[in-house]
Structures are given as C-alpha cells and as structure tokens.
Amino acid sequence: MTISLHQRSAASTKGTNRFRREAGGTKLPRPPRKLLVWGALLLLLAILLLVGWSLYGEHLASQQPAPKASPLAGKPAPTDPDKLRKANESLAKRLSALAAKPGEAFVVVDSALNRVYWWQDGAMIREMIASCGTGNVLEDPNSGRTWVFETPRGERRVVGKKAAPVWMKPDWAFIEEGEPIPKDGSGRAEPGVMGDYAVAIGDGYYLHGTLYKRLLGRNVSHGCVRLGDDDIEFIYKETKNGTRVILF
Amino acid sequence: MRHFILLLLLASLLGSVAPAYALDDQLTVANTLLQAEYDLARKKEVYLFLDLARKQFDIRSSGMTISTIPIKEIRLWGPLPEPGLHLIADKDRVPERVKIQIPPPEGEEAATKPVVPTPPVDPTAPPVAKKFAVQATEVTDMPSNYSLRLAGGGLLAIKSFPPASTRKGLLVQRFEKSLWKFSHAFKAPFQHYKQEPFTELLLILSPEDAQRLYWALPVGSALLIPAAQP
Numbered sequence: 001m002t003i004s005l006h007q008r009s010a011a012s013t014k015g016t017n018r019f020r021r022e023a024g025g026t027k028l029p030r031p032p033r034k035l036l037v038w039g040a041l042l043l044l045l046a047i048l049l050l051v052g053w054s055l056y057g058e059h060l061a062s063q064q065p066a067p068k069a070s071p072l073a074g075k076p077a078p079t080d081p082d083k084l085r086k087a088n089e090s091l092a093k094r095l096s097a098l099a100a101k102p103g104e105a106f107v108v109v110d111s112a113l114n115r116v117y118w119w120q121d122g123a124m125i126r127e128m129i130a131s132c133g134t135g136n137v138l139e140d141p142n143s144g145r146t147w148v149f150e151t152p153r154g155e156r157r158v159v160g161k162k163a164a165p166v167w168m169k170p171d172w173a174f175i176e177e178g179e180p181i182p183k184d185g186s187g188r189a190e191p192g193v194m195g196d197y198a199v200a201i202g203d204g205y206y207l208h209g210t211l212y213k214r215l216l217g218r219n220v221s222h223g224c225v226r227l228g229d230d231d232i233e234f235i236y237k238e239t240k241n242g243t244r245v246i247l248f
Numbered sequence: 249m250r251h252f253i254l255l256l257l258l259a260s261l262l263g264s265v266a267p268a269y270a271l272d273d274q275l276t277v278a279n280t281l282l283q284a285e286y287d288l289a290r291k292k293e294v295y296l297f298l299d300l301a302r303k304q305f306d307i308r309s310s311g312m313t314i315s316t317i318p319i320k321e322i323r324l325w326g327p328l329p330e331p332g333l334h335l336i337a338d339k340d341r342v343p344e345r346v347k348i349q350i351p352p353p354e355g356e357e358a359a360t361k362p363v364v365p366t367p368p369v370d371p372t373a374p375p376v377a378k379k380f381a382v383q384a385t386e387v388t389d390m391p392s393n394y395s396l397r398l399a400g401g402g403l404l405a406i407k408s409f410p411p412a413s414t415r416k417g418l419l420v421q422r423f424e425k426s427l428w429k430f431s432h433a434f435k436a437p438f439q440h441y442k443q444e445p446f447t448e449l450l451l452i453l454s455p456e457d458a459q460r461l462y463w464a465l466p467v468g469s470a471l472l473i474p475a476a477q478p
Contacts, residue, residue: 064447067447098286099289113387216385246294248464
C-alpha cells in the first residue's frame with residue numbers, strides 16, 4: 001500500500017503521537033484563533049466603553065451647578081463698585097470692632113480636646129487641662145424631662161465669681177442618683193464639690209475646680225468646665241465680670 | 249465691511265471692560281463673606297472658615313481665629329460651593345449617646361437585688377489600681393470618615409487614612425486617588441439620569457483632625473466658604 005506525504009502527517013497527529021502528547025500532559029489544546037480575536041475585540045470594546053462612560057461622567061461633573069450658599073439677612077449688596085468697596089470697608093471695620101481689643105484677655109474652651117486657653121493680645125498665653133461635658137442623656141421617667149450634659153458652644157461672658165462655692169444641686173442631680181427631688185431648698189447645698197473657686201458664664205454653667213483631678217482631660221462633667229486647683233485660681237484672679245469666654 | 253469693522257471695535261471695547269466685571273465679582277464675593285461673618289459674629293456664634301489658600305479650617309468667633317484644623321488635600325468633584333455661608337444640614341455616622349441608667353431607690357434595690365457574698369480580701373495582695381471607665385461621648389468616639397450635607401445641596405466628604413503599616417495598605421493609598429476619580433466618573437451619569445445633583449468637596453485630614461472637625465461641626469453649624477483660588 002502506498003501512502004502520500006500528506007496522509008502520513010495526518011496519521012501521525014491522529015495516531016500514536018496524539019496519545020503520547022495527551023499522556024505527557026505538557027501542552028493543552030489551543031483554543032481556536034477566532035475565539036481569541038473575538039475575546040480581545042470584546043475586551044477592547046469594554047475598555048473603550050468604560051473610558052467613554054468615565055469621560056462623559058467627568059463632562060457631566062463640569063456641567064453641575066454649584067451648591068447654593070444660604071441667603072443673607074439684611075440689605076442686598078450695592079452694585080456700584082465704589083459703593084461696594086465702601087460697604088466692604090465699613091463691614092470690615094464693624095467686624096473688627098466685635099473682636100478683642102488690644103490688651104483684652106479672654107478664655108477659649110475646646111471641649112473636644114478638654115483644654116482651656118488663656119488668650120491675650122492675640123496670642124495664646126496659657127494652656128490648661130480641663131474636663132468638659134459627657135454628652136450623656138438623662139431622662140426623668142416621671143416628668144419626661146430630658147437633659148443633655150454637653151458643654152455649651154458659642155461666645156459667653158463672665159457673669160459672676162465665687163470663692164469657696166457651694167453647689168446647689170439641681171433637679172437632674174437627684175434624678176440621676178435615683179433620689180427624690182426635695183420640695184424646698186433643703187438638701188440641695190453641697191459644699192466642696194466645685195473646688196475652691198467658680199466662675200459663672202450664665203445659664204447655670206461654671207468654670208470651677210474639682211475633686212476628681214485624675215479625670216482631668218476626659219469628658220466627665222455635666223456641662224461645666226472643671227479645672228485643676230492652680231488653673232481655676234488663675235482664671236478666678238485674671239477674669240472679671242464681662243470677660244469673654246468662647247466655647248466650641 | 250464698515251459694519252464689520254465697527255462690530256470688531258465694539259467687541260474689543262467690551263473685551264477691555266471685562267476685567268472690571270471680574271473686580272466687581274471679587275468685591276461682591278468679599279461683601280457676601282463679610283456680611284455673613286458679621287452676622288455670625290453678632291450672634292456670638294462659633295463658626296468655621298474653610299481657608300482654601302492655606303489648606304486649613306479656621307475656627308472663628310467674633311472675627312478672631314481661635315483654633316485651626318489642617319487639611320492634607322482638597323479634591324473637588326463638580327464646582328466648588330458658591331462663596332458665602334453654608335449650613336450643615338445633616339451628617340452621617342452620628343455616634344449614639346450614652347443614656348444614663350437611673351438606679352432604683354435604695355429600698356427597692358435591696359429588695360430586688362440578691363445579696364452576693366464578697367470574697368475575703370487577701371491582706372498580702374498588692375493594691376489594684378482602679379481604672380475609671382468613663383461613660384461619655386468623647387472626641388475619640390467620633391468617626392474619621394464621614395460626609396456632611398450642606399443646606400445648599402453640596403456634599404462635604406471627609407476622609408482620613410491611618411498610617412499604612414502593611415504593603416496592601418500602602419498600595420491602597422497609592423491608588424486611592426485614581427479609584428476615587430474613576431468611581432465618581434462612573435457614578436456621575438447614573439446621578440445625571442436620576443436628575444440628582446452630584447458635587448463633592450473632599451477633604452483629606454489626619455484621623456485625629458477629622459474627629460475634631462466632626463466635633464466642631466454639629467448639625468446647624470455655620471461654615472464660610474470663600475471663592476475658588478484662580
């Protein structure tokens with residue numbers, strides 16, 4: 001029997017050689033070339049689509065309107081440049097009149113870091129460790145009244161000063177301890193717990209001393225600002241009625 | 249031809265007037281900011297000023313800067329919010345406050361609580377230092393990755409990265425900016441289709457500063473945003 005060259009090669013791939021290859025397991029059968037081309041084309045298309053989508057997204061971002069500022073109270077700004085310039089100068093002057101005057105000292109309370117700062121002539125002079133409000137919530141089950149023990153924010157003024165202060169326990173102090181609220185003033189006075197000095201800043205809030213000096217630097221108070229002995233003495237001596245206290 | 253030259257002349261004249269408009273805009277922006285700050289100062293409020301040039305938040309009161317919070321990086325998706333006063337309308341990840349448990353009156357407590365015998369104290373044992381477990385919402389309880397919604401519709405996103413100690417962490421930080429940009433670009437057409445505004449001012453701070461900022465900006469607080477730097 002005669003066999004052509006072409007037939008022999010076909011026989012070699014289909015015959016014993018093929019079994020040898022499969023048994024060895026070194027080479028996997030190649031996927032058809034067409035499939036590879038299609039796969040690559042699809043991948044390219046997906047990448048192009050993604051890039052196009054992103055570019056469209058970026059274009060849309062540039063077309064977005066700017067978030068609106070809150071409307072201001074008062075008269076609208078003048079349109080004439082000269083009048084506008086004068087209005088700005090006047091506003092800047094009025095704003096600086098609200099700021100501390102040269103030589104004026106004030107207190108800054110940072111309730112996040114539990115720090116009190118003494119500022120004078122536009123510079124921070126003294127840093128003190130404090131204890132500010134816990135932010136805890138107390139609810140009276142009988143009356144439904146709720147208290148949030150936070151240190152207030154904003155600008156206040158010193159409204160009074162006391163040496164050897166006596167704490168007059170408010171209603172929440174009795175509720176918190178599960179005690180009955182006294183009908184009259186008796187049983188409310190508690191001397192010693194506010195330290196040696198207290199500086200009132202309004203609405204029942206004070207900067208005062210503390211018995212719990214180990215807890216200075218933590219938020220443990222009911223909203224007042226507690227300070228160490230030396231620091232409260234300094235604040236008591238340096239402040240006067242009307243000294244501004246800025247709390248944030 | 250004559251008309252065309254006249255038109256050209258008119259156009260060039262208008263062009264020369266343009267810088268005056270720009271100056272007017274600057275004056276108007278300055279007026280808006282001054283008016284807003286003056287109103288806040290008069291109300292004795294503590295407010296924040298986003299200083300884009302110095303990359304920091306100024307905590308201000310009565311026009312005085314009393315503290316600052318540094319910003320590491322500022323990124324913008326869409327335009328910067330209009331210069332002026334912006335109020336914080338809402339914020340996410342608000343930590344839950346501790347609700348104080350009121351102890352029952354002494355008589356009731358004795359009646360309901362079983363008496364537990366206390367173990368005998370060993371006199372030779374060293375004294376155990378008492379640890380105070382403070383039950384409070386402190387600055388360390390604040391989130392360091394969050395978003396604040398402005399009343400005017402914009403979003404102020406705050407991000408912070410802890411110092412990367414692993415190779416994976418470093419890799420994530422390296423590609424984070426590209427990922428942020430790509431994810432926003434991908435999301436934008438969907439938001440456009442839903443007809444929802446999609447602008448974001450992303451600020452990257454240190455974790456501690458991000459927590460301080462969260463504390464300093466409660467809902468309803470005021471933030472002054474100046475005009476974009478040229």
